[in-house]
Amino acid sequence: MKNVSYGNENDLNLKLVIALSRSIQHIRRGEGQNIQDAGLTLSQFAVLEALYHKGDLRICEIIEKTLSTGGNMTVVVNNLVKDGLVRRFKDPGDGRASRISLTEKGEVLIADLFPRHVESVQTLFERLESDEKRRLLDLLKKLTGKM
Template structure:
């Protein structure tokens, strides 16, 4: 039915998908304890590390769609985690920034997020992690 290489390719796609599902489940469990969704956490995390950004930059950095991001940003704004203001440089753009409440929650979550990631990858040596990164980079190119 399928040749050996096609079967291997299918197995690889399935393995990649299942791996990401497992990682996302573990991450979602942690993030949901704080009443956030993964996309909301992603926005807070990007703003925490990169500073104020326009919506398009957030979409690009979080690999989201504009429709979904509009809802995520609006919900974060309603919850008081972010504020949205017209850009001083370009009145057509809105800049998104963390409020004190947003800074507080992301600074409380982030250490646990790092710990969670460490737990996910603890079974791999530094060499294996670097090899996996190299393979994934090759895959994306």
């Protein structure tokens, strides 16, 4: 195998991309088991979590909160409706739009699941000290321009 360099800065950038990708894979595997055990996809969990913490939302708000796409979100919400975990209703402030809310079944599921999710996330980040977590958060926000 050739040891090719694209320049020190570019080599470092490429290593960062690989390290960030591996980190995301590690996080997804770690947080995903409880979610999968509950019979949910990560996208379904994200919708339930957003509704649990933010209350009733329009689809566009769910997309924004969960960083999803419109086409995918419609499928995710339809499946959650079919499973009896959320319901759709007309937005009282805008008759053209719908709002999504948790059903009692959905509320019970996410209220039980979320504490286990918090525990698994704690385990994922236990190698980092609090000040390291804050620095990493600041650096990631700087990277995405979200300071």
